[in-house]
Amino acid sequence: MRCSDTEEQGDGVLLDGINHIAWISEDVERLGRFYSEVFDAEVGATRPHGEDGRETMTVIRIGPHTELNIFVIPGNTEARRQTPMWGRGRIDHVGLQAASPEAFATIRRRLVDAGASDGTVNDFGRVHSLFFRDPDGLEGEVLVAKDSTK
Numbered sequence: 001m002r003c004s005d006t007e008e009q010g011d012g013v014l015l016d017g018i019n020h021i022a023w024i025s026e027d028v029e030r031l032g033r034f035y036s037e038v039f040d041a042e043v044g045a046t047r048p049h050g051e052d053g054r055e056t057m058t059v060i061r062i063g064p065h066t067e068l069n070i071f072v073i074p075g076n077t078e079a080r081r082q083t084p085m086w087g088r089g090r091i092d093h094v095g096l097q098a099a100s101p102e103a104f105a106t107i108r109r110r111l112v113d114a115g116a117s118d119g120t121v122n123d124f125g126r127v128h129s130l131f132f133r134d135p136d137g138l139e140g141e142v143l144v145a146k147d148s149t150k
Helices: 028-039 101-113
Strands: 020-024 042-048 056-063 066-072 094-097 121-123 127-133 139-145
Touching: 028 042, 028 056, 028 066, 028 101, 056 094, 101 127, 101 139
Parallel strands: 020 066, 094 139
Antiparallel strands: 042 056, 056 066, 121 127, 127 139
16 A cells, blocks of 8 residues: 555655664674675774663774664663564574675675684575574574575
């Protein structure tokens, strides 16, 4: 169902991506190293966050306008809770878009080298997909459109 004011925007989509995904970690240095080494992400400075100053936030830039906002909260054990797919809470996993088929191949190799993926590429119709687990145990997926391989 389309709203008439949405139709005036052209393709009917008012967003152009995700700005950030926030999650809790117990080891932001390890997590930052993983995303930097595998995805060439840029890890920003860790800074105090919250009212008592014990909580910290680190921004990891993973795309032109997409970041991971990683929080370390002393005493919070949520980062340890990993359960089977579809049992992990409201957000189950993160799907990341590879910039190109070549980038997908590079990421795949790096994930396998890091022991974060077995390298299996799934055919999901319009996309190829590769699942991985980051050092915190969070499941992720890297995707590339099949038509981008032409």
